[in-house]
Amino acid sequence: MKLRIVLGLVLMLASPAWSQPSASTASDFERRMAAAARAYEDLDYEHALGEFEGASVLARDDGERARVAIYRGLVLGDLRRRQESLAAFRAGLMLRPDARLPVKVSPKVARDFENVRREVQRELARNPRPPSDAPRAVPDAKLAQTPAPALVPSAGAEAEVRTSRSTQVLPLALLGASAVLGGVGGYFGLKSRGNVSDARAAAFYSDRQAHLDSARGQALAANVLLGAAVTAAAGAAITWFLADRTPSPRAEVSP
Incomplete structure (x- = not known):
């Protein structure tokens, strides 16, 4: 009896529903992005922003986070919230400087996007960012320096x-x-x-x-x-x- 219970638990843990959570997360992300894109095409901008917020939570890497940020910049640009749009473009391009606009937009929004790209490229040329998968060095612990007793008032x-x-x-x-x-x-x-x-x-x-x-x-x-x-x-x-x-x-x- 105990052997059957253990065997059932092993089979349940080895099944796709338990062993592939990342695939489910990826499909959820793509579904939210598709729903946001449909809302954007239907000019339902507030609904699109809500879907993009949900997709940003499900994003797993810099590429997906950059997609969400650039799409949000497009929606905010169409809503004439220019400063927020520029900030979203900047956030996406800082993650992926070579990203492109996913859809055709108005010349003004496209011009803002390219201006932000040039600013980001200049900033990255001055201060290059390390790759996202690069190991981060842990700073050495500094020894506390105790001043000589004669110098302490x-x-x-x-x-x-x-x-x-x-x-x-x-x-x-x-x-x-x-x-x-x-x-x-x-x-x-x-x-x-x-x-x-x-x-x-x-x-x-x-x-x-x-x-x-x-x-x-x-x-x-x-x-x-x-x-x-x-x-x-x-x-x-x-x-x-x-x-x-x-x-x-x-x-x-x-x-």
């Missing part, structure tokens, strides 16, 4: 250096913020004065009131910004003074 010295750098940057940042805030505040102040002048010259009460309301809001914004600018400038002066009074850190290295 202590953690406290590194922290002091970082603190010193931050205290030098902070005053400059505050001073820059003060300049920006002062400039914006001055702009709003000028706008407020202009609205006051317009209100004095206005002939109608409604116009005069509108100018005065704008002037009040702009004056408030100018006062807030100028106050912030003064505060930032004061902070810059204080931090700069404190940084100057702090002794400069020195990293001592023991022999």
